[in-house]
Amino acid sequence: MFAYNAKLAFKSLNDRPSLTVLMVAAIAVGLGLFMTMLTLGHQSGKIPIPHISKQIHLIQLDNREVTADDAENFTDMVDLTYQDANNLLNMDIAGAEQALTWNTYGILNVEEQDIQPQRSSVVATNHAFFNMFEVPFLYGKGWDSDADQLGQAVIVLTKDSNDYLFGGINSVGQQVRLNTQVLTVIGVLDDWFLARKFYDRSYSQARPDQALIPSNFAFNNDLPRNARFDCWSTTTNPRKFTTNYLTELKTSECAWITFWAKLPNNTKDDYQAQLGQYIESQKNLGRFPRENQYFLTNINDQLSIIGSMGGRQQMLGMISYMFFAVCLINAVSILLAKFMRRTKEVSLRRALGAKKRTILQQHLIEVIFIGVIGGLFGIAFTYLGLQAMLRVSLYASDYTQTAADLMPYHRMDWEMVMMAFSVSVGCTLLVGLYPIWRICNVSPASQLKAQ
Amino acid sequence: MLKMENVSKIYRTNLIETHALRKVDLHIGAGEFVSVTGPSGSGKTTFLNLAGLLETFEEGDFYLDGQNVKGLNDNQLSELRNEKIGFIFQSFNLLPELPLFDNVDVPLRYRGFNAKERKERIENALEIVGLSSRMQHLPTQLSGGQQQRVAIARAIAGQPKFLLADEPTGNLDSLMAQQVMELLEKINQQGTTIIMVTHDDQLARRAHRNIQIFDGQVSDLALDQTDVLIKAG
């Protein structure tokens, strides 16, 4: 019976091919737009380094003056001062891995004359960075704690930078100049895709840095500091610290360094306690005039507090839902037209002994079939839609972002493909409810008499 | 009342020319009750369609209530149908989603009567056919015979010059058929011309006159005459 019904269903698809095509198109187009927006939202909402994100905590200490406003969460709070960052690093707090990060910039260039210098964004950090965030290496490795202490002139290049400057070869041991400073390459990163760039708190997408250097090297050579300085009101013009007044900055209460700690489950309380003790000890030195406030926020919590980013995507998302709904409504009309053309045949079949159930099965098969085909085309359209959105992003950013960097955010993973299928089949079934109900209720031989 | 002269209905395809009606001459006077019989495929339906202005014809002249319908355009034909003819079909052809009141209302709307006039006529017509009490019911709630009576009410509500009935009792059992025939006779007695197509000889004999159609040709037999008007094709 199933095979027979399947055969009938298949025949019916070929019956009025124009209607079948129209129906598949309605579902596929609506699904395409819908899944494009859904995928973008999905990629946008992904958590970076998800398997350890809950352990990675942003550490913030409230060293501000008494008159400052209270902070509700990490977004209102300042980062660390130079003193505190160094102190925490030197303390071995609960054996936790700790890293400081800040951003500098400069011109990277190599000996090779044909290769033009590259304006670069560089991360100044310590050796723990690589282990903590499980950064993948293609060649070489990061530096060690000695290199940190000495502020050694070493540099880790990202894959793209290495491709550009050295043609992608193993450049470990080679020299590269950052402005006028000479550094030795000791490592090259592999492709390191982050759903969002969390370590500098920008949460940006597709804006990768070009290299990483030891923080002390950057200090020793007074490299520019691309940061926001949260100082007490007694400090004039905090922006001057970007390129100047390093000595004053080091001793001031200006907070600007981003600080991370990796705290597996059992260590968090311990770490917090020791942090509290540290602040107490500093209070005795006359610092930290405010209440004992510090924040430990892991990546997951940070992202949920920040909430959805991109109002534009939200609007497009809503529109895509509605677009899909209209496509489905049209699909109902088309399916209705398709089925009701056959009332005579169905009525005859019923008169000849077919039960309602078998009529149901026949048409259900047809509907599911359409759902699957619609899903396939829908996935194809989604792919096209994502490509189009990628072009739009590129166009809007006017080559400040590369296609390669943007691509991961415009990609369908298997989760999305499965979702597309289930949405397609599910919605087609929904669409088919009314037409199937109508056709199954055709009474036997009702269409065969005159009235 | 209804005069056809030399009327032919020809279906032309690329290869064949079929005469559905062949040079028909026919005269039906006002107040007559005429039955039209003939085997299936004889051209009965075509004759009906022509008489009812439902189809156009190729040759000849057709005068309806003194007016030559030959050159009339579609709108004029519609108007004429609406005013002069009342239809009764074998399959009733009531609109299933409208209550009886609104079903009878349909031709009156096209006539352009105002609401008050229409209401009067509808109530009158349903009274005549004996279904006033069920004015708001839907056709599906009625028996076959009742549905046909509604159709008759619809046909007479506009006081047409003649009724055109196509196998009016074809879908009814003998008792209901009786009722319908009595109704038609009553209406005819009040002066409305009736042309009734039927394959039931018994019913056909109840008419004043019988016209036979055979092979596209009309043979007009008065019940007490044997008047042959056959024209060789």
Next chain:
Amino acid sequence: MEFRPIFLSIKHNKAIAMLVIIQVAITLTVLSGSLLMTTSTLKEWNLPSGIPHDNIISAEPQFYDLDVDVRQSVVDDLARIKALPGVINASPATQRPFAAQGAQQVYLEATEEAQEYDTNIFTGDINLHKVLELTLIEGRFFRENEIITGKRDELSSTPPIVMISENMAKVLFPDGNALGKTIWMEKGGSPAEIIGIYSNFMNGEQLNYFGQSYRTVLQPLVTWQNRQDPSYLIRVEKGMAEGLLETIRNELYKIDGRYVNRVEVLSRIQKRMYDGRGSQSIMLLVISFVLLLITAFGMAGLVSFLVTQRQKQIGTRRALGATKWDVVRYFMLENGILSGIGIMIGLILSLVFTFVLTEDSGVNILDMSYIFATAFFIILINQLAVYFPAKKAANIEPAIVTRAA
């Protein structure tokens, strides 16, 4: 007008009625929402620039060698660039039109509570206004001896004079007479006298988006900050801009220890300024338009289906005296009524949608006239879409009624 039979017919087939109503409602919501969003986004879009942007080049050089004498290299740069064939004039600048970074504030008083006015501050030497081809409206331009040159944090004072744009004058001094008045560039800073008012030119995306285009202040300054040289704005002969980009880049590289970031025509920067909004708007409109098409075709298809379903009825009506136009009008009226209900529901949905969008973007975009216009348009399109299958219905022969079943 046969409303009652149509209402009864609609009641008889509620499912199909719902299909039409929901479709129309959603289409109205999406279409009007997109239109409102687009018009509000594009309200300040593609405004006149006020400058010959096709003939001005911006160059961004940057030193990484700290030992370079920046003051001298500025002099050398300008000399070399101005000597190039095709170059009319050049000036150092710390901001570029269309790309002003963020917003700066100026004040009318020196007090703590002074009201702040958003603006963009542009600096340059005496040639800046020639490069931008600004027209003098009141007062005068800067003189050579009034330009202050030096490393930013080594300057002992800020210039005591400024020029402001026409729009800025209107904002600060609505009653006129801005000339000669004093403004403060910083809270508690030193005052500056307004010595001239010049014609408007486009500042940047930030102020433009909030309807504050053309608000600019000119300071007679040539400054640098360690590695941050001034940029250069270069006025060239008509049609020569593209060709000179590479040449200017090479000229700048003649001084060592330097990286040249971007050398581009201002029109390119202008394009970037508007691109983001432009592309989003186009996307919205395209999607909305496609939706409208789908709805129209869907409507036509549905009516086609109904016509097929109702063949017998149509024939009956024709037999009973309906003209062809009566049949067409029946379907158009039926769809019109359903569309009308859909529109009413859609109006409510549109208001909700608009409210959500307004909350989101922070800009009030509601304009009822657009929503009504869209509704009217949709009904028109629908009626058109319905007309064609309805016309086919009219061609159903009345003779269909006499056929057996």
